[in-house]
Amino acid sequence: MNGINYPHIQVTNEQLDAFSIWATEKYGNYLSYYEAINSVELTQYCRMNIISNEMNNILLQTDTYVGTISNDPHLKSLQIRRQSILIKMTSIKIMLGRRAFAYEVTVRKSRHEEHTPGEGNRR
Numbered sequence: 001m002n003g004i005n006y007p008h009i010q011v012t013n014e015q016l017d018a019f020s021i022w023a024t025e026k027y028g029n030y031l032s033y034y035e036a037i038n039s040v041e042l043t044q045y046c047r048m049n050i051i052s053n054e055m056n057n058i059l060l061q062t063d064t065y066v067g068t069i070s071n072d073p074h075l076k077s078l079q080i081r082r083q084s085i086l087i088k089m090t091s092i093k094i095m096l097g098r099r100a101f102a103y104e105v106t107v108r109k110s111r112h113e114e115h116t117p118g119e120g121n122r123r
Contacts, residue, residue, distance in 0.1 A: 009055075019045075024101070038090070043089065046089050046092065051085070059085060062075075062078050
């Protein structure tokens with residue numbers, strides 16, 4: 001399978017293509033996309049279209065407990081899994097954005113490298 005593989009999140013080429021269209025229409029450029037990386041809208045897109053049903057079910061189960069401290073071992077376990085999923089989602093959103101705006105990211109990176117002195121140029 002082609003696409004992106006991230007621990008416990010597999011993104012198919014079809015998902016990549018659909019995401020790229022959505023993201024470029026919605027945000028227009030990588031900077032706007034990156035500034036929205038934690039937005040509700042982008043998170044909802046990933047929840048509905050990218051992450052697995054199992055992951056989404058854990059998020060749904062724990063949505064009402066965000067900010068709650070509990071001694072219930074089951075709830076604590078779910079909250080830990082929630083944090084893990086959210087971290088993975090942030091990483092996958094960054095990777096998806098780099099793919100959706102690949103040309104722009106490549107140009108920015110090459111410009112940065114042109115203006116960054118190499119080891120041989122340092123004193």
